[in-house]
Amino acid sequence: MLGNFFYCNPTKLYFGEDSLDFLNTELPKYGKNVVLIYGGGSIKNNGIYDSVVKILNANGKNVAEIAGVMPNPTVDKLYEGIEIARKHQADFLLAVGGGSVCDYAKAVSVSVNCSEDPWEKYYIRFEEPDCETLPVGCVLTMVGTGSEMNAGSVITNPHTHRKIGHVFADEKIMPKFAILNPKFTLTLPHDQMVSGIYDIFNHICEQYFSGEDDNVSDYISEGLMRSVIHASRIANQDPQNYEARSNIIWAATWALNTLVSRGKSTDWMVHMLGQSVGAYTNATHGMTLAAVSLPYYRHILPYGVQKFRRFAINVWDVDPAGKTDEQIAHEGLAAMESWMRELGLVMNISDLGATPEMIDGIADGTLIMNGGYKVLDRDEIIKILKESLS
């Protein structure tokens, strides 16, 4: 922990099976015109939509809707939402869904009063908003991205096969509040549950596998990873286990709300590879990460042996006795692979629809980050993507 840094995260979190009631505490703080944002309609089947609308009505809100936000929200959907929010003269955006819906709401928030093309401004030029932004609240129904307590937003441009995330600098872009009710996640299909779990785990890895200094953040990360592994095994066997699901939802929030990256460099190369795969295949985010992770980590292991060794011992309880550092490090990744297979994650990008013909394009769309143990060149990206095919 050697660098200078800033931490501020004012998002209010209401946690637990009664947490939706606190919408009644928060809604009166914001103006009358609310835009309700949600995804494919599952919240209409499980009753969450009705509960939320009832609370909005009881609080006298004038509600417009942006429905059908897709798992990888597109720039066209963003343009559509901006128009709805403008027409409604929105005072407040209420996202009900998972990370995609929260990400999308933040994208609308910074775009409603923006006079430029938001895709160009925020996702190509990575600029910060210089206009008024709208306050966002979240009711979480899917777990993994941590979007409910950060200032990040990922948008996909399917025309150019680009899926790009921007972490905004100002904490005012973070949701004002988030409602985390573990019960809302109990109805998720198994593949979405484990995809979210791997997303959480990989968020921590991306921040952990970087830097040589001694840092509290890495110790917190090890604790979070152990907790995710433990709870995921219980939830995988017994998806209705409320305690396990509650631990998963809370770990998800803290895995990506900036805490465990304070004072550290970070990697994020798995996300860059996975996002580019997602832009070509429209596959579920967590699965794209799972499918490229092990080829990537095995490729960079020789450049960060000590950290992978520490990961093996402190996270996976690998016994170091009588082994070389490299052996210990590889045993850690082997333990991680076993766990990933146990959860039923997709372990290669072919199963997500990627083909050998796409590899060049996916490589072109992969942003190269420079915080990992090895800054990749294009040949290495091609090699990792090819290894990820099977």
Next chain:
Amino acid sequence: MLGNFFYCNPTKLYFGEDSLDFLNTELPKYGKNVVLIYGGGSIKNNGIYDSVVKILNANGKNVAEIAGVMPNPTVDKLYEGIEIARKHQADFLLAVGGGSVCDYAKAVSVSVNCSEDPWEKYYIRFEEPDCETLPVGCVLTMVGTGSEMNAGSVITNPHTHRKIGHVFADEKIMPKFAILNPKFTLTLPHDQMVSGIYDIFNHICEQYFSGEDDNVSDYISEGLMRSVIHASRIANQDPQNYEARSNIIWAATWALNTLVSRGKSTDWMVHMLGQSVGAYTNATHGMTLAAVSLPYYRHILPYGVQKFRRFAINVWDVDPAGKTDEQIAHEGLAAMESWMRELGLVMNISDLGATPEMIDGIADGTLIMNGGYKVLDRDEIIKILKESLS
């Protein structure tokens, strides 16, 4: 993680060796009349006072001072500070010091516009403020209490031998910002450094040794404890090690800013015992905790064997092979004792000035908490205090 809970902590943290510059970012947000609050004058010797005053002047502030805030701030000092703040028509309170100075600033904040006696209202009846409070900022020069990012405030009434902490419910009582410059802590005497380190460690213990449920918070706590142990050993050998001191200051903040107690019951009995010892002896807070901890933990161990066993394995790397749960649990506490002796902590209350004649009074002043593995009765408190004498 089974309960309903709320988390919000909006304090802005500026961390690093250049962090004092950010006073220039924060001060313009508040009114002209600032009360500068500090302790015994060490900040005048090490130059921090001059640097802060220069920044206050450059920002055009009209400054009054409350100097001489003592390590266990008294109710009389509080009354004095309230008068100074009222007379100055204070808009903002700037605390420069350690936990006592931050605690004191928060006590002044909730008292300036309070029409009742603040000792009676906040520390005897544990009520919340129903008046306007003043914003507080902190420049930290001592580490341990976490006061820079929480709503807690401990005040001592020497007339009645009562040292009582109140954790206020509203996040607006939390400091608006805190400046954490590890360099400011490098000049601390060794006993203050290790006292702060034990305070951090015990804060985590108080939140960890409670409850039977499976909880992310306990995993985060294990990571924090491992980090504190690791960094403290480096700092103990080499007090000028910036990296170790930076990890200690950051761990201190996160050990007591409500994060690791979310969704959990908590204990706090070591603090209740230690605070009562402090009210009789005026000893340094962290040392009072150190001096009563092992008699307390060994007393409650039989009621929480599984948690003490987990502590031994996950925090102290005790090898469980071939041992009973009780043996493993006791080995953990033995490892903790070795570490405490290695740091040079005070290990009994006699060395802090407590006498056998004080035991009854200390027991009378000990608030009994009900979140630990055994709710103590008076006989048990007497027994633990007597064991703490030597």
